[in-house]
Amino acid sequence: MSEHEAMAGMLALAAAGALDVREQRRLEEHARECPACRRELEIWSAYSQGLRHLPQPPVPARLMERTRARLVQERSAAADRRWDELMLGALVLFAWTVGLTFWFVARIVTGGELVIMGANLVRFGTWSAGSTVLVWLTAAVAALALGKRRRELRRVL
Amino acid sequence: MILAAAMNPEAFSGAPDAIARMRRGDPDALTAMISRYQHRLYRYLLRLVREPAAADDLFQQTWLRVMEKIGHYDARRNFESWLFSVAHNLAVDSWRGKRGESRLDDANGGDPGEAPGDRLRTGEPDALEQLLDFERGAMLASCMHELPPIHREVLTLRFEEDMKLEDIAEVAGIPLSTVKSRLRRALEGLRTAMDARSPGRKGA
Numbered sequence: 124m125s126e127h128e129a130m131a132g133m134l135a136l137a138a139a140g141a142l143d144v145r146e147q148r149r150l151e152e153h154a155r156e157c158p159a160c161r162r163e164l165e166i167w168s169a170y171s172q173g174l175r176h177l178p179q180p181p182v183p184a185r186l187m188e189r190t191r192a193r194l195v196q197e198r199s200a201a202a203d204r205r206w207d208e209l210m211l212g213a214l215v216l217f218a219w220t221v222g223l224t225f226w227f228v229a230r231i232v233t234g235g236e237l238v239i240m241g242a243n244l245v246r247f248g249t250w251s252a253g254s255t256v257l258v259w260l261t262a263a264v265a266a267l268a269l270g271k272r273r274r275e276l277r278r279v280l
Numbered sequence: 281m282i283l284a285a286a287m288n289p290e291a292f293s294g295a296p297d298a299i300a301r302m303r304r305g306d307p308d309a310l311t312a313m314i315s316r317y318q319h320r321l322y323r324y325l326l327r328l329v330r331e332p333a334a335a336d337d338l339f340q341q342t343w344l345r346v347m348e349k350i351g352h353y354d355a356r357r358n359f360e361s362w363l364f365s366v367a368h369n370l371a372v373d374s375w376r377g378k379r380g381e382s383r384l385d386d387a388n389g390g391d392p393g394e395a396p397g398d399r400l401r402t403g404e405p406d407a408l409e410q411l412l413d414f415e416r417g418a419m420l421a422s423c424m425h426e427l428p429p430i431h432r433e434v435l436t437l438r439f440e441e442d443m444k445l446e447d448i449a450e451v452a453g454i455p456l457s458t459v460k461s462r463l464r465r466a467l468e469g470l471r472t473a474m475d476a477r478s479p480g481r482k483g484a
Contacts, residue, residue: 132464135463135464135467135468135471136460136463136464136467138467139438139439139463139467141438141445141459141460141463141464167467170420170467170470170471170474171439173416173417173420174420174424174435174438174439174440174470175439175440175442176417177417177420177421177424177439177440178417178418178421179319179323180322180323180326180332182318182319182322183322183332183336186318186322186336186339186340187311187314187315187318189340190314190339190340190343191307191310191311191314193340193344194310194343194344194347197344198347
């Protein structure tokens with residue numbers, strides 16, 4: 124590749140100010156002796172200037188206000204989600220506490236044995252398994268109900 | 281005047297303070313930042329996605345993401361580069377969810393076919409002046425509109441946003457050498473498109 128060809132490949136980048144100092148100096152030296160490259164550099168510079176002065180698109184009406192409103196809405200939704208998570212957590216904890224309390228009471232009342240269909244319901248393993256299923260079923264129903272309510276609210280708003 | 285100030289990066293000196301206040305959830309700081317960047321960010325997104333409605337939505341999503349991530353923003357980084365990289369990533373995500381148009385990162389950025397050296401020729405004496413008038417500006421914008429998104433992106437970041445190559449690399453998540461090659465191909469593609477529109481006025 125000749126020096127001219129190498130420099131011709133750098134002209135567009137030169138007009139874009141994208142050459143390093145060494146490349147720029149090398150190109151300038153070549154362009155001083157090469158009218159074709161000088162002319163080509165002028166053309167690329169014109170493109171560069173044209174790109175810096177393109178017609179500007181107008182910003183849509185109330186873009187800032189709409190963005191702020193969406194941010195407020197998202198924050199509110201996020202706060203709702205956090206509150207729901209907190210509430211569900213508290214409900215699960217409460218349900219566990221109640222379940223454990225009832226287990227103690229049931230053991231005292233039944234003397235530690237309440238056999239139904241061959242299973243001792245007041246045995247810790249059976250009781251905790253039953254409580255777990257019950258608690259998580261309740262939590263799932265509550266979550267579904269909250270989600271449904273939120274979707275309805277969004278439709279209304 | 282206000283628009284000119286908003287378009288000038290140097291005109292806004294309170295950015296670090298505003299960012300600190302944004303981190304504390306100050307709504308006025310957020311308003312100031314949106315106001316400060318709305319013209320540039322919207323323009324960048326519009327150049328990138330071309331559809332005003334999509335640019336509008338991405339603009340809003342960008343600020344939602346900014347508020348979500350502002351706590352992780354490293355104040356030593358250039359805020360503008362970070363802001364535009366957030367917008368870039370959201371645009372890429374939106375591309376991934378669309379059909380019919382190639383993804384931003386995969387968009388055709390092939391060789392223009394003709395090297396600048398092959399085109400060395402003498403243009404008309406008044407061709408350069410013509411390029412600067414409004415009609416030619418509109419034609420240039422229209423030709424730019426036809427380029428692949430990755431090329432539109434580097435052109436708008438370099439010439440309209442006046443970003444350094446290093447900042448463009450950060451925004452687009454590409455190496456500096458790729459920024460340069462994209463920039464060259466974008467310019468060559470633009471010139472090819474301009475030449476195609478004005479066959480009798482090749483070269484300028």
